[in-house]
Amino acid sequence: MRLSCLHRRLQFGRLFSTVTGSHGDRRWPGWEVVVGLEVHAQIKSRSKLFSSKLWTSDPSEPPNTSVSAYDAAFPGTLPRLNPKSVDLVLRTAIALHSEIQRRSAFDRKHYFYADLPAGYQITQHYAPIATGGHLDLAAGRSVRIKQIQIEQDTGKSTYDARRRVSLIDLNRAGTGLMEIVSEPDMRSPEEAGTYLRTLQALLRSVGSSDGNMEQGSLRCDVNVSVNKPGEPLGTRCEIKNLNSVKFMQVAIACEVFRQIELLEKGEAVQQETRGFDEAAARTFSLRSKEDAPDYRYMPDPNLPPLLLEQAYIDRIRSTMPELPDATRARLICQGLTSRDADVLMSVDAGREVGFDGQLGEGAVALTHDLLGQLTARNLTFKENPISTGQLGDLIDLVQKGLLTGTSGKTLLRYMLDHRTQEMPSQLARDMSLLALPADADNGTSELEGWCREAMDALPSETAAARQGNRNVVNKLVGRVMKISRGRANALKAKEVIESMLRA
Ligand SMILES: Nc1ncnc2c1ncn2[C@@H]1O[C@H](COP(=O)(O)OP(=O)(O)OP(=O)(O)O)[C@@H](O)[C@H]1O
Ligand SMILES: [Mg+2]
Numbered sequence: 001m002r003l004s005c006l007h008r009r010l011q012f013g014r015l016f017s018t019v020t021g022s023h024g025d026r027r028w029p030g031w032e033v034v035v036g037l038e039v040h041a042q043i044k045s046r047s048k049l050f051s052s053k054l055w056t057s058d059p060s061e062p063p064n065t066s067v068s069a070y071d072a073a074f075p076g077t078l079p080r081l082n083p084k085s086v087d088l089v090l091r092t093a094i095a096l097h098s099e100i101q102r103r104s105a106f107d108r109k110h111y112f113y114a115d116l117p118a119g120y121q122i123t124q125h126y127a128p129i130a131t132g133g134h135l136d137l138a139a140g141r142s143v144r145i146k147q148i149q150i151e152q153d154t155g156k157s158t159y160d161a162r163r164r165v166s167l168i169d170l171n172r173a174g175t176g177l178m179e180i181v182s183e184p185d186m187r188s189p190e191e192a193g194t195y196l197r198t199l200q201a202l203l204r205s206v207g208s209s210d211g212n213m214e215q216g217s218l219r220c221d222v223n224v225s226v227n228k229p230g231e232p233l234g235t236r237c238e239i240k241n242l243n244s245v246k247f248m249q250v251a252i253a254c255e256v257f258r259q260i261e262l263l264e265k266g267e268a269v270q271q272e273t274r275g276f277d278e279a280a281a282r283t284f285s286l287r288s289k290e291d292a293p294d295y296r297y298m299p300d301p302n303l304p305p306l307l308l309e310q311a312y313i314d315r316i317r318s319t320m321p322e323l324p325d326a327t328r329a330r331l332i333c334q335g336l337t338s339r340d341a342d343v344l345m346s347v348d349a350g351r352e353v354g355f356d357g358q359l360g361e362g363a364v365a366l367t368h369d370l371l372g373q374l375t376a377r378n379l380t381f382k383e384n385p386i387s388t389g390q391l392g393d394l395i396d397l398v399q400k401g402l403l404t405g406t407s408g409k410t411l412l413r414y415m416l417d418h419r420t421q422e423m424p425s426q427l428a429r430d431m432s433l434l435a436l437p438a439d440a441d442n443g444t445s446e447l448e449g450w451c452r453e454a455m456d457a458l459p460s461e462t463a464a465a466r467q468g469n470r471n472v473v474n475k476l477v478g479r480v481m482k483i484s485r486g487r488a489n490a491l492k493a494k495e496v497i498e499s500m501l502r503a
């Protein structure tokens with residue numbers, strides 16, 4: 001069957017559904033999809049890879065201010081490897097169960113581009129720092145790692161169409177990257193997405209990279225091929241520079257459809273490098289294998305091989321934190337459901353959240369709300385102005401029943417809006433948010449007052465409730481919550497209203 005354009009468009013509707021089963025993937029029946037990823041992660045070191053120049057990825061940093069003579073390729077300057085970068089790459093290699101090479105080496109990869117002042121990039125083509133390893137995904141799937149190599153990043157060039165000039169910013173030039181190359185072990189766009197997210201969480205948990213795709217600290221190239229079940233792997237195409245998990249998944253699906261269409265027409269897939277046009281949802285050729293540049297790889301004469309002592313590797317190994325898999329297992333052992341564990345894990349791989357095994361319903365709801373509010377304000381968990389102490393106090397107030405869930409959320413939003421250092425228990429007192437003790441006499445009379453006010457404000461609902469319409473009682477309770485600004489206990493309010501209706 002040939003895939004017509006219309007058919008293809010219909011298939012796009014199911015782009016994100018996971019439909020792999022024993023009969024293969026319903027999006028491309030009779031075909032197997034193979035994906036391998038090359039991920040470039042910025043090494044989270046303040047200094048550049050071969051110069052001591054400090055730099056930040058902050059986009060407000062003025063262009064060309066974090067550039068040493070070496071980064072700008074001034075003649076006579078020499079590279080000097082920054083040991084912190086090596087520490088961080090080793091942490092990544094250990095977390096990925098890779099075999100660390102006691103001897104690795106640096107090579108020059110030549111190409112000419114304005115944002116690469118030396119005319120070559122230093123990378124590890126012949127002898128990478130780590131080989132092998134694997135990353136376990138959920139559901140028993142595992143993706144093998146081929147190798148991890150250290151390399152330099154380039155500067156940035158921006159084309160100014162109005163002035164018809166290319167602007168070069170060398171702030172990023174010479175900063176350290178790790179290229180993490182997977183084996184072709186993924187079998188769907190969704191699995192590639194899971195791999196990327198799992199890798200992102202792992203890099204963050206060992207502190208080796210921010211792994212932020214929007215800010216460019218994690219970039220990926222995907223290799224895609226298709227084959228008939230039981231046949232050898234097909235010819236791969238590489239799609240360059242994908243900068244979000246979602247677009248990567250769409251790009252893979254589009255490329256799969258393109259390759260199947262070619263093969264079903266009896267044509268061959270040419271090995272090539274492609275780009276992805278997000279707006280048109282299609283990949284396009286950048287260069288074929290024949291046009292592939294000759295990088296003229298050669299060992300860098302200015303850098304001796306990198307020799308690592310076993311004692312140094314052991315020292316790094318002894319400082320490794322708990323990895324996300326272990327954190328998740330521990331949270332579940334401590335009594336969390338897997339869904340609640342996932343909520344905590346979504347916060348910087350669960351590391352930023354101190355968990356003492358006492359997480360109740362209220363706490364999960366508040367954590368959920370906090371994450372939602374941070375997203376709405378475009379803040380990451382790190383930028384969250386609420387301290388661990390404040391959040392703990394807030395959760396205690398809700399768990400002890402001193403604050404209703406609604407008031408807890410109100411207070412949380414107030415704290416985010418005002419970035420206050422004040423503790424929630426004090427704020428709750430100042431703002432008269434403390435819940436009424438459900439059984440105290442003075443509490444009941446205040447609650448009765450609110451119930452009466454609610455019934456007076458909604459006379460027709462009150463009349464309907466008196467005639468037996470139970471549904472409108474909830475509306476009256478809602479009004480009590482509004483009048484009390486969330487301080488009333490909803491169940492208690494319902495009881496009071498029902499007894500007042502009977503009176
Ligand atoms: N048949 C295939 N289908 C899909 N992916 C494949 C296939 N064969 C290899 N791959 C993947 O292609 C990637 C090759 O990356 P690698 O860095 O080794 O070489 P490259 O792409 O030729 O070089 P460069 O780093 O210059 O882009 C790996 O992630 C690998 O898993
Ligand atoms: Mg590569």
Ligand SMILES: [Mg+2]
Binds near residue numbers: 038221238
């Ligand atoms: Mg490649």
